[in-house]
Amino acid sequence: MTFSDTSSDLFNLIRSRLPELADAQQRVATTILNDPEWAMQAHVSEIARRSEVSDPTIVRFCQALGFRGLRDFKLRIAQQVALGSSALHRTVTADDSAAELIGKVLHSSADILLDVERQLSPALVEQAIATLANATRVDCYGAGTTSGYIASDTQGRLFRLGLNAHAYTDANMQLFSAATLGAGDVVIAVSHFGRMPSLLEAVAVAREQGATVIAITQPDTLLANACDLALTFSLPPSVNVYVGSDSCVAHLSILDVLIVGVAFRRGAAGVGQLKRLQDILSPHGLEVFPPRKTQKKTSP
Structure with a gap:
């Protein structure tokens, strides 16, 4: 056949x-x-x-x-x-119904997450969690629109856990940041293609100052080879990668793993910080935790 x-x-x-x-x-x-x-x-x-x-x-x-x-x-x-291949998504065609469109796009993202799970090294993830949990300061670098958003989101979540975290998407600010780092500090560098010269320069300077660099990128990229801990994964090279949805989902899933791991590693300090935020922000209409539903009492 x-x-x-x-x-x-x-x-x-x-x-x-x-x-x-x-x-x-x-x-x-x-x-x-x-x-x-x-x-x-x-x-x-x-x-x-x-x-x-x-x-x-x-x-x-x-x-x-x-x-x-x-x-x-x-x-x-x-x-x-x-x-x-479709110009917008590797499995979707112009003739697909809305139901088929939903199924194909969401199943594609689910497949990506399973691929990421198979490719991630548990040993490297464990090292990254331990490094972040004990960091004096964490600076998050992103190159490009999607990576910049992920870096900013990472900073916000680490900050809420009580870590001294910052995010930089501007090339000059990344370099300034790197120059002020030292031993005990950590950089999270996010770049799917891992070849932006300005990002690579900032990473090199950060390591020269004694900081530990954790990269989230593809295998064998310049960034992966220039960092201390490379959390890498591959994606199918469809145009969908350039649109950013699958890449964004993959990066965010890895960061979810790191954030949850860091929260548990920090124990009472991390949970206590979240509780303090809840107590302070709740009267202002901002909820850190979803409000608990109270059960209505039924009369006998």
């Missing part, structure tokens, strides 16, 4: 066949789904190395999907990338 119908979605085919594939072939599938544009140009040995499998496994994977071999499979990837 060959898979030659150009109107069919290759990536949906791979996802649907995942449970049937051997473990090694599932790793190949994940590698290709995460970066199909790279896969269609990569040599068999490069795909095997990134998937941590043998070269023959790549061929067996292609044949398991009904292709004659890697060349046939890569041709279909090229057709899918060029013709089969």
